[in-house]
Amino acid sequence: MTSSPTGTPAVVLMDPYGESVRFKPLVAERGMDVISVYTMPREYVVARWPQHREGEAVTVYAVELDEIRARLADLGADIRAVVPANDVAVAKADTLADELGLPGNGARLALARRDKSVMRETAARAGVRIPRFALAEDPSAIARAALDVGFPSIVKQTAGAASHGTRLVSGPEDVEDLSTLHRTDPFGRPVEAWLVEQYVRGRELGVNSFSHDGEHHVVDVWEYRQPDDRDYSFPYWEWAQISRDDPDWPLAVDYARQVLDAFGVGLGPCHTEIKVSGGEAYLIELGARLPAYPMVDAWIAHSDFEPHRQTLDCRLGEVPRMAKEPVRFDAFCGANAIRNDGPAGRLVEIRGLDEVERMPGVDKLVVGYRPGDAVPTTDSIQTIPVKVSVSAPDRAELIRRMAEVRATVDLVIDPLR
Secondary structure, eight states: OOOOOSSOEEEEEESOOGGGGGHHHHHHHTTOEEEEEEOSOHHHHHHHOTTTTTTOSEEEEOOSHHHHHHHHHHHTOEEEEEEEOSGGGHHHHHHHHHHTTOSSSOSTTTGGGTOHHHHHHHHHHHTOOOOOEEEESSGGGHHHHHHHHOSSEEEEETTOOTTTTOEEEOSGGGGSOOTTSOOBOTTSOBOOOEEEEEOOOSEEEEEEEEEETTEEEEEEEEEEEOSSSSOOSOOOSEEEEOOTTSTTHHHHHHHHHHHHHHTTOOSEEEEEEEEEETTEEEEEEEESSOOOTTHHHHHHHHBSOOHHHHHHHHHTTOOOGGGTSOOOBSSEEEEEEEOOOSOOEEEEEEETHHHHHTSTTEEEEEEOOOTTOEEOOOOSGGGOSEEEEEEESSHHHHHHHHHHHHHHOEEEEEEOO
């Protein structure tokens, strides 16, 4: 940990990696120091993001809340805001903000906004519709939990992210061999428990909202599209905004607002994932922070919404523009996840990328692997080989353009023997 500059106001960013590094220049723009706290193992942070300390006045590596408190106290810094820059630190950020008397969503339900088991228990007490569920604190308890919940069911890490390690359980035979079950989360930490819950068949939607002073403003709603109607454990195949005249829009928005109230989300962004089945909505999970790819990219490219700036405004106790004016978009947005649904292998080449880059509406191309790399079977947003952000003047054209992208990209993978 480096020493703190004396007397300069500071903003604490909790786990600022990926798109959330955009917070750093905005803090500097206000004449404040960036104090970054990384709650993941230090070796993981250094290996994954070697340039992570850029733009930081102070860098703290601390996993447990007590250690974070002590490190920040030792700094003696004039802290003006604590910002959850990623989902891994949502609970700790709101707890710290509450203890420091700073704007946030409070400490009382902070863990419920992060831990999936506590999330389910909190929703049940509040009367929020959820799938049936059971908690397994050891892999040996997963089979019993799945029998109690019923089939099909799905197994998730209680503190996981990016769908890392999720497992579809169609019947008893699927829990007979758990040797391939992930025992670490996407940040390299040991998994302490698994949520086993009813698999809800239906349309999966993500409602993005921004709250201020307890009032919830909807940014947009995205559909998680799949190639067919089979049950799935991994939700990322295509993302696409839905229109406000979509028949599920009112249901999704009303239900998301109920969830936000139940979980004490009254300030800043939240991403609420739901399933719509039989005309009713079920909570899959919520994240009281900015959403991940591709939504923030789409907002920056095709709307007047500045997500990082307005999140910082909220956390500094200011009124964000979102609370006064609705977000305006100039296009419908979506993205392709070009997955490796086959066995792990060695990447030979990716065909069609040059053609895709020239297609109308292609805004961003993210290639995760190079020829010669080992490519695992895609089971996390972090192991998607190619992601393509797409926009169009209307939803029908968006779906057509995404289909064209998918038909053009070809992963050539030599299976490992």
